Amino acid sequence: MKRVKKKLLSDFIARKGLKSTRQRDTILDFFLASDRHMSIEELYLKVRAKHPNIGYATVYRTLKLFVEAGLAREIQFADGQTRYEHVNEGEHHDHLVCTHCGTIVEFENPVIEKLQDEVAKSHGFLIETHKMEIYGLCPKCH
Amino acid sequence: MKRVKKKLLSDFIARKGLKSTRQRDTILDFFLASDRHMSIEELYLKVRAKHPNIGYATVYRTLKLFVEAGLAREIQFADGQTRYEHVNEGEHHDHLVCTHCGTIVEFENPVIEKLQDEVAKSHGFLIETHKMEIYGLCPKCH
């Protein structure tokens, strides 16, 4: 799994004529070892604890690179901070978000997905992506 | 319809001990006459064209007031700008967004809504709100 992601990045770097750096490797390691929905701030603090010399801007830039390379995806929940999650080949899911403690639960529902496709089709839309988030209180918070 | 919204606002203002002002009336008129999903920037520019003396901050504050009064709702699409839409009693809908021209189409799908409730319940979540947006190309753009 981690091997696959590392290869995705090094292939992308090679393909685009970019350069492999210690910072990118470090940030990738922390990203791969992280919770599935981290904000830049959270990731930066973790990275920073071990590598105090890595800059804020580099973390931002590197996460964007991961998105381009296809190993991360940006998500925006209702809290105004961009989060990044792991992308796995052929997998899609949506989110339940606890408005009290912030817990995020992933779910897949093929029936909903299919109905979304039908909605798009019935309005003549060529669907590219969709976003579906359910906000409420998780079991621990009610 | 517009009468209803105006009354909603004046009732809210009375109930909270706030004050009725020329600015609030003007902004409400423009909001009610507007497209259903306007950004503050767009609304401000329209208002500004007729009333060059109304400030940016007032438009921001007033739209927040409309939300509190229950006649507008904030929505965030993927473009980083808050938009405000009209709220109508007992009505709920989700959105199709054209990634090319920005067109927004509203839709309701009770089956999807019901499945969302079931997903939440199956994970022990007490649902508060949800957000569902389908992004793609509208009929004109493909």
Added chain:
DNA sequence: ATGTTTATGAAAATCACTTTCAATGTTCTT
């Protein structure tokens, strides 16, 4: 080893708001 090009860190800039504050307007009390 050198040269060319990309990456980095720190600081400044940007973007979309939000807050501050002195001046002004609205409503209440007389």
Added chain:
DNA sequence: AAGAACATTGAAAGTGATTTTCATAAACAT
């Protein structure tokens, strides 16, 4: 109608998240 009490306003400053700038440092092809 006048004054007091309080809310609202516009302009400008402040925020918080993110992005850009730019001089310096690393990569890596030759």
